[in-house]
Amino acid sequence: MSLPKSKLQKIIPVSCAIIVSEDSKILATQRSSRMSLSLKWEFPGGKIEREESPERTIVREIKEELHIEISINSQLPSVTHHYENFSIILIPFICKIEHGEIKLTEHQAFRWLNPNKLLDLDWAEADIPVAQHYLQTLNK
Numbered sequence: 001m002s003l004p005k006s007k008l009q010k011i012i013p014v015s016c017a018i019i020v021s022e023d024s025k026i027l028a029t030q031r032s033s034r035m036s037l038s039l040k041w042e043f044p045g046g047k048i049e050r051e052e053s054p055e056r057t058i059v060r061e062i063k064e065e066l067h068i069e070i071s072i073n074s075q076l077p078s079v080t081h082h083y084e085n086f087s088i089i090l091i092p093f094i095c096k097i098e099h100g101e102i103k104l105t106e107h108q109a110f111r112w113l114n115p116n117k118l119l120d121l122d123w124a125e126a127d128i129p130v131a132q133h134y135l136q137t138l139n140k
């Protein structure tokens with residue numbers, strides 16, 4: 001008996017940021033047509049490098065991708081997702097902007113969303129449970 005292919009793949013750890021504005025809007029970024037999962041919306045972030053903590057990754061990636069400095073408020077449950085060709089474990093942090101204006105270096109667009117519109121975007125599949133977990137924190 002063989003295991004399904006998805007179970008044999010290496011799981012890539014990825015940190016992502018749910019950046020919340022002072023007026024409680026949430027930042028979503030759209031992957032460009034050159035990226036994998038092209039044109040899907042995601043929480044900005046990226047792969048955790050060897051010997052790097054997930055917290056350090058998210059601060060580094062956000063500086064690289066959006067040109068802003070963030071601070072971390074809290075962490076949400078991690079989500080493992082098996083795509084057709086790869087698997088990730090997505091580690092989400094709730095963050096806020098400390099300094100800077102957003103300037104995109106990789107994504108093609110960004111949007112600030114009211115929580116009640118959060119699930120309307122065409123998200124990368126792994127992000128849907130992350131968005132749901134965030135919305136649950138607002139109802140507590």
Ligand SMILES: Nc1nc2c([nH]c(=O)n2[C@@H]2O[C@H](COP(=O)(O)OP(=O)(O)OP(=O)(O)O)[C@@H](O)[C@H]2O)c(=O)[nH]1
Nearest residue numbers: 014016035036037042043044045046047088124126127
């Ligand atoms: N940054 C980020 N990546 C996500 C999210 N959801 C999700 O499925 N991913 C996937 O996790 C991987 C993160 O790697 P990355 O952000 O460093 O992406 P990349 O474009 O450099 O990687 P690539 O070379 O595999 O395309 C990508 O394959 C991306 O599609 C998310 O919310 N944020």
